Amino acid sequence: MHVKNVPLGRVKAGPLDGLEEGQFIVYPSTFTREPDAYGDVVAKGAFLDDIKAWEESGNVLPGLFGHRMDDPDFYVAWAIEQGEDEHGWWVKGEFDMESPKGPHVYRLVKGRRLNQLSFAFDVLEEGRVEAEDGEPVNELRKLRVYEFSFVPIGANQDTSVLAVKALAEAAAAEFKEGRVLAAKHINSLRSAQEAIGKVIVAAEGEQDQEKASGKPVGNDEEPDRAKSEDPPVNPSAKNLAEAFELELALA
Template identity: 35%
Template sequence: MRIKSCPVQVKAAGAHEGTEDGVFEAIVAAYNTDSVGDRITPGAFAETLAEWKGRGNPIPVLWSHMSHDPDYHIGEVLEAEERPEGLWVRARIDLDAPKAAQVYRLLKGRRVTQFSFAYDVSEGSWVDQKDGESYYELRRLKLYEVGPTLIGANQATELLDVKSGDRSLRLALEGAAPAEAAAIRTAVEAALGAKAGRALSAKNETTLKSARDALRKAADDIDNVLSVVSGDEEETEDEDEKSATGAPPSTPSAQPAPKGAEPAGPHPASRRLRTDLALLDAEVSLLTDEEK
């Protein structure tokens, strides 16, 4: 499951709007290219909205995707439809719940001005533009929930009314800093372009190799951290077992590795990252060989 959050603008708030307390309207997803290079296409939500309607269940409204805490399930979507500017929702916040009521006050006071939604990509693809920046087109999405959040990414999403006013590599980049993600994305796009017949510049080749090296170092760091965590857990389990049987705790001592023993391999959690690195390494080597 992924999340996408967007700054919004409060258009109206107050009892003068003439609707019940706790109801708001918002465009929670805009049809434009956002700051991470995604563009939602009109119709991307059509199938998932039909599925929600067919089940007869309301789309949940959560504060900042906090699905693990029932107190932050703050309301439900009353209506949802795709409009020319994006996904529009009309929702009600549960004012009887203290935290939900506080979120509503934050919306009314313009202290929270962003919305977000959780989703999975059912269909999407990179779009290469010769006269502009490439982007990832989100063509069909599965929607899980929407709601207000403190930090967003899309500069075009807008809160209309607070009524009654009281590729796999790309997945890895989503956790990177914007500058890092942009550099790696540029390099990968250049690599893909070279594979299609365009030349790979020395600058982009260097950037791609630097990105690969950074990812490889990240994999090593993951192994180190997971090894320490696994070792601590095993030691704790041993001590707990001895305590239960009345045996004295063991004194830690360094045990030399048996002669000829193989070093421990990478933790399973980093194997996929290492596989991606191997593929990226092969791509760089192929492109470099082609240039030569």
């Protein structure tokens, strides 16, 4: 499972935008041909099969805060309708105004205090294409979407780690009560532990570099690794999927 962030842009939300109270229209993904940090572009039509699958299933695409799959309080919204246009994949949704956190997130979105959208997905079909500048890019042609989330900037890794931590604690509680964990569950926990370890090592390495240079990275200056041509590594995103699988298995 992967996640991608996009700026919220102009959000339509509530009566001032011709919608009912609590409703919104957003674009979780756009069809810009400018590759993102991972070298990906999304092709028109990438969501059409998945939209049809959601409609035929009778299930509802959930809207979360911060990819928090581990806590039902963070299932703050849902999709009423979704589709594609020339700009991208759009979702018309509604906040759960009776949930513990739905009204608060709604106010944050209307007040422009949440800055990004994100969605969790699997790639079903992709291929290499040539960008306008002649550079090769990876085109995502068919996607399976699991949820969309309202997120603050840079929240991906933090929320993934929180989800893994919460689910690991739940698994530990099950184990203490005498339930035997299957081998695949143990492997998922080990993978999560390794991924979190990589995040910590990377963060400590960056701190060591700052100390050695004597100059901390400022808000208006990107660290050297962000300026490199290599895409950023997000080891915790992969394990969010594994942790979610574990959550379902333990339910």
